[in-house]
Amino acid sequence: MDFIGLDRLILDALAEDLGTGDITTQSCIPEDAVSSGTFRAKQDGVFCGMEVLTRVFRLVDEKVTVTPLVKDGDEVKKGDGIADITGPSRSVLYGERVALNLVQHMSGVATATRRAVNAVEGTGAIIVDTRKMTPGLRVLEKYAVKAGGGNNHRFNLADGVLIKDNHIVAAGGIAQAISAVRRNAPHTLRVEIEAETVDQVRQSLDAGADIIMLDNMTNEMMAECVRLIGGRAITEASGNMGERDLRAVAETGINYISIGALTHSVTALDISLKFSK
Numbered sequence: 001m002d003f004i005g006l007d008r009l010i011l012d013a014l015a016e017d018l019g020t021g022d023i024t025t026q027s028c029i030p031e032d033a034v035s036s037g038t039f040r041a042k043q044d045g046v047f048c049g050m051e052v053l054t055r056v057f058r059l060v061d062e063k064v065t066v067t068p069l070v071k072d073g074d075e076v077k078k079g080d081g082i083a084d085i086t087g088p089s090r091s092v093l094y095g096e097r098v099a100l101n102l103v104q105h106m107s108g109v110a111t112a113t114r115r116a117v118n119a120v121e122g123t124g125a126i127i128v129d130t131r132k133m134t135p136g137l138r139v140l141e142k143y144a145v146k147a148g149g150g151n152n153h154r155f156n157l158a159d160g161v162l163i164k165d166n167h168i169v170a171a172g173g174i175a176q177a178i179s180a181v182r183r184n185a186p187h188t189l190r191v192e193i194e195a196e197t198v199d200q201v202r203q204s205l206d207a208g209a210d211i212i213m214l215d216n217m218t219n220e221m222m223a224e225c226v227r228l229i230g231g232r233a234i235t236e237a238s239g240n241m242g243e244r245d246l247r248a249v250a251e252t253g254i255n256y257i258s259i260g261a262l263t264h265s266v267t268a269l270d271i272s273l274k275f276s277k
Contacts (some may be wrong), residue, residue, distance in 0.1 A: 005139060006139070007055065035276070038082075038273070039081070043269060052099070052102050053066060053103050056076055065224070067083060069081045103271060110147045112143045112261070114263050116246055116257075126151050128236075128257070130262075133264065142155060162213070178193060178208060182208075193195045205228075205232055205262045209233075212236070214238070215239045243261075
């Protein structure tokens with residue numbers, strides 16, 4: 001993970017949370033107090049974010065020591081220890097909420113991804129994320145998808161060509177859009193196009209699309225399109241996939257299933273820090 005980008009993200013989060021200072025902690029905790037504690041899972045799930053957890057406290061105070069008990073991608077049960085922590089009490093409390101917010105969110109993404117991956121196991125379909133992500137947290141969310149066993153779609157708009165419905169309208173049609181991309185985009189990039197009907201799939205094939213995204217189709221229509229494509233292009237299912245029976249979608253023969261819900265509406269995994277008495 002990029003330390004420079006990660007440090008900037010964490011420092012911004014700490015500044016936002018601390019404001020001009022933690023009045024409660026500074027008022028009731030002696031400056032020389034030292035505490036030890038354990039981060040624990042409060043529900044079953046997949047943990048992700050150990051490097052983030054460690055880095056938060058390193059940036060707050062290098063005298064804080066975090067000892068990992070699990071690694072990213074590990075499944076944890078309610079009550080399992082995730083990491084031990086020891087250090088100046090004030091420093092631990094300064095970083096506690098930022099560390100938990102980030103790690104709980106990343107673990108929630110990893111847990112949701114693992115659930116989706118397990119649902120399609122054995123079908124050959126691959127679970128991928130989308131760009132429907134929390135602004136500023138994309139690098140963490142995409143990392144968490146990988147920790148959960150999924151794959152990443154393009155990281156940003158410069159990573160690949162994806163011609164969507166509005167591009168098609170603005171370019172004047174599917175053939176025109178793909179032709180223009182072939183003229184102007186680097187030849188090293190594959191061309192993906194969104195199709196909502198069987199006819200659009202035919203047009204996309206005729207125009208030479210490398211990947212065809214079957215958007216908001218029924219399973220029956222997807223299966224028909226997969227047969228029509230016949231391996232001439234990679235296929236991707238998209239459109240409210242977080243609400244669909246993923247096993248049934250995968251059994252249409254689709255290559256990839258992209259799910260925005262892995263990141264845009266995920267539930268955080270409940271994790272807490274308790275000091276030893």
